[in-house]
Amino acid sequence: MKIGFSLLGLSAASHFRAGSLQYRTSATPGKMEVTRTMGWRRLNSGYSGGCTQYHIDNQTPATIGFDIITDPIGRVEATYIVTNIEDSPLVDADSHFCFGSYTFDIDVSGVSSFDHSYNDCCTITLTDDNGSNIGGDFGYKALVRDVNNSSPQFTSPPNWYIMGGCAGQTYHVNPVDPEADTVRCRWSTYSESYQLAWTTNLQQFSLDEENCIVTYHPERDLTGQGSRPVAVQVEDFDSAGNLLHSVPLGFIGVVFTPQIDASRRFQKKNPLYSGLLEGTDDHDDLDHDHDSRRRRSTDHFSHALLNPEEITTISRNVRSTEPDHCVGRPSFYGESPAQGSEVWVGLKIEIVWEVSYSIGDVTFYDVPRYQFSRPTGMTCTAYNSSGKAVCTWFPTVAQAAQGEHPHCAVVYDRFGRASDRQCVTLRVYPPCAEGEERQGSVCVDADECANGSHTCASNEVCLNTIGSFYCSCASGWLGSAGSCIDHDECSVGSHTCSTTEVCTNTQGSYNCDICVTGFVRDVNGVCVDEDECAEGTHSCGANENCSNTYGSHTCSCVDGYERDAFGVCSDINECTVGSHTCADTLETCVNNAGSFNCNCFSGYERNSDGTCVDVDECARGTDTCAATIETCVNNVGSFDCPCSSGYERVDGVCVDIDECARGIDTCHDEKERCDNFAGSYECIYLPMSYENAMSTIREWIDMTTEVLEEAEHGRAYKFDVRMHKLLRNALGSYDANCTTPYNFDLIGKNEFAIWEKQATRSSDVCAQATTVKSGLNAWVGNYACMDKKNKKQTHRVSKFIGKITNPYC
Structure with a gap:
């Protein structure tokens, strides 16, 4: 039957998970340092709504009840500050917890010993070997018998998760004693821990008192699951065997069966440890007598303890029949420190924890949950995907003085299986004497000069000595430590600058960074002559030539300039002083800045040989003669513009000569008319009568006949006969009253008259015959009538003309 309890005020019923007390001597006279650890169900932990990371980060305290310390110290609040939280969704909400500690001083002036206890009601539902329920008051009690001595130090857990049926599961208290007193452990009695105390009905647990190791024996656990109380007193004794301290360590051992074949979905619906950390706050008819809840022996010396050899034998026998979930549970390996080992710590320590677990033949390294028990100030990383975490610690001076510090780790796989709680003792080397520093396990002289902890001024040199140091003036300074003054090397000439460098004094030294004027530093760092002329850094004017000298330069006037009375380079006028080289007859000297030019006279230009030659303005069209009315005539160096033919100059202007009016034309008085136009005239033939045209043709026929005869051409007579016959036929084709002339327009233009003017006598028979043709x-075209009755005759005449003249060509 599940039994529940309740408390008055801030109830701790069913919510208590763990607790312990530890003591250290204090550097403050009359004080003693107390460290209380407590673990509570998360939602009933003294933190409203449950502890969170915020409370860890801000070190927010919570108080649940009071501790009782014997007078004159009296009552103190049961306060703790959360350091570990279990709130994983993989874990049942009743198993979520807040766990932490709180360190405070108590006044022990005039006190040599005292008792320190905590008591409340009620526990969660606990079970023994047979599955019987256990419940009632819980508490812890410490005995301090020497306030000038520190108690054993250890790290306590909030819970111990135990796999049912699996042997070899142990819990290592791993206590260390600051004064190296003898430390042993024993089960707590009923008067010390009430219902958490060990009884003969909890044979599933055995305690190695000398080594402070609790071992679980599955073969003695008939139920294989449930919550079990674990309460131990950790005690130290002086060399005479006298008890110095008896400090409590109590927590819940949760026995469960891992479901290693469970699916993720099953795990989500069935969180780890469900129903194993339960209890109610309801009273029953026995709540007035909580200690009667179970019958148990209160004499912790009445049971027989198992020795380590017996424990090993039993565990070996049980392992042969272990269930599958016992195989492959998380374990530490690799760089992880060995169980119970000691690690010496200097200024810094890094502890590496490596863990893995397996299911069948497959190894896993994911660590969903873990717990570190560590000294104040130690930081630990989360386990990475390789199952590795690193804890780093820089011990304080006070921690170094305390000497030993426990450090433990436990991890859980996703099935809730836990590793053994693996613990090491961190032993901090004691502080070194003043002037020394630690190198590994030994203190060596601290080189204050090298590590920068000296007090020498910036103008002093630090010189290390064994256990100390001293200061002297640095190079470049004079005097003694504390009153060093600058030594001006430039003034006293003790510098090393070259003759081409400038010595510049500085505080405690000098430099030769600046080159003397006229010198620059080359790629090798040497000051060499600066070529001001090449670099363009000289001071010469625009009309001066720069000439470099060693360390400086000079300026001289350029050609065409001379220095005047004011020292300024002024232009020389070569044209005025006659020092030019121009040809007097062809060139003009023109002065310019620094020189002169020889320009060709007007009308001349310079040829490819550089000689000035005449320009033919008429040929180039660069003359200024009036077009048409004047004609350009070139001469040496210039040109003239006489009037063009047909023009004469009147009042300086060329005007047209009217040849027709003046009668100086060459036109035929009878046959032509003179028409004047600008610059000349034209002789226009007057229209010829039919008779004149026939007369003209007769003249040319006779002329042609003469030419033929003169040429002794055999056809002369035949030509003459045929041509005269043609004329007769032509007369027959003309009709003065012709109504349709061949071309009346041509008659008006007198093409035949134009022919006559253009025709000339030729001794060439062909040419002469062609003229007649x-x-x-022309006559046929001008005078032949094109009436219908004459067309045929006219056509014959034209055809005959071609035939009569062709033989001569």
Whole structure:
């Protein structure tokens, strides 16, 4: 039957998980340092709504009840500050907890010993070997018999998760004693821990008192699951065997069966440790006598303890029949420190924890949950995907003085299986004497000069000595430590600058960074002559030439300049002083800044040989003569513009000469008319009558006949006969009253008259015959009538003309 209890005020019923007390001597006279650890169900932990990371980060305290310390110290609040939280969704909410500690001083002036206890009601439902329920008051009690001595120090857990049916599961208290007193452990009695105390009905647990190791024996646990009380007194004794301290350590051992074949979905619906950390706050008819809840022996010396050899034998026998979940539970390996080992700590320590677990033949390294018990100030990383975490610690001076510090780790796989609680003792080397520092396990002289802890001024040199140091003036300073003054090397000439460098004094030294004027530093760092002329850093003017000298330069006037009375380079006028080289007859000297030019006279230009030659303005069209009315005539160096033919100059202007008016034309008085136009005239033939045209043709026929005869051409007579016959036929084709002339427009233009003017006598028979042919064709074109009755005759005439002249060509 599940039995529940309740408390008055801030109830701790069913919520208590763990607790312990430890003591240290204090550096403050009359004081003693107390460290209380407590673990509570998370939602009933003294933190409203449950502890959170905020409370850890801000070190927020919580108080649940009071501790009682014997007078004159009296009552103190049961306060703790959360350092560990279990709130994983993989874990049943009743198993969520807040766990932490609180360190405070108590006044022990005039006190040599005292008792320190805590008591409340009620525990969660606990079970023994047979599965019988246990419940009632819980508490812890410490005995301090020497306030000038520190108690054993250890790290306590909030819970111990135990796999049912699996042998070899142990809990290592791992106590250390600051004064190296003898330390042993024993089960707490009923008067010390009430219902948490060990009884003969809890044979599933055995205690190695000398080594402070609790071992679980599954073969003695008939139920294989449930919550079990674990309460131990950790005690130290002086060399005479006298008890110095008896300090409590109490927590809950949770026995459960891991479901290693469970799916993620099953695990989500069935959180770890469900129903194993339960209890109610309801009273029953026995709440007036909580200690009667179970029958148990209160004499912790009445049971027989198992020795380590017996424990090993039993565990070996049980392992042969272990369930599958016992195999492959989390274990530490690799760089992890060995169980119970000691690690010496200097200024810093890094502890590496490596863990893995397996299911069948598959090894896993994920660590969903873990707990570190560590000294104040130690930080630990989370386990990474390789199952590795690192804890780092820089011990304080006070921690170094305390000497030993416990450090433990426990991890859980996703099935809730826990590793053994593996613990090491961190032993901090004692502080070194003043002027010394630690190197590993030994103190060596501290080189204050090297580590920068000296007090020498910036103008002093630190010189290390064994256990100390001293200061002297640095190079470049004079005097003694504390009153060093600058030594001016430049003034006294003790510098090392070269003759091309400037010595610049500085505080405690000098430099040769600046080159003397006229010198620059080269790529090798040497001051060499600066070529001001090449670099453009000289001071010469625009009309001066720069000439470099060693360390400086000079300026001289450029060609064409001379220095005047004011020292300024002024231009020389070569044209004025006659020092030019221009050709007097062809060139003009023109002065310019620093020189002169020889320009060709007007009308001349410079050829490819550089000689000035005449420019033919007429040929180039660069003359200024009036177009048409004047004609350009070139001369040396210039040109003239006489009037063009047909023009004469009147009042300086060329005007047209009217040849027709003046009668100086060459036109035929009878056959042509003179028409004047600008610059000349034209002789226009007057229209010829039919008779004149026929007369003209006769003249040319006779002329042609003469030419033929002169050429002794055999066809002369035949030509003459045929041509005269043509004329007769032509007369027959003309009709003065012709109504349709061949081309009346041509008659008006007198093409035949134009032919006559253009025709000339030629001794060439062909040329002469062609002339006659042209004249005849012109006559036909001008005078042949194109009436219907004459067209045929006219056509014959034209055809005959071609035939009569062709033989001569």
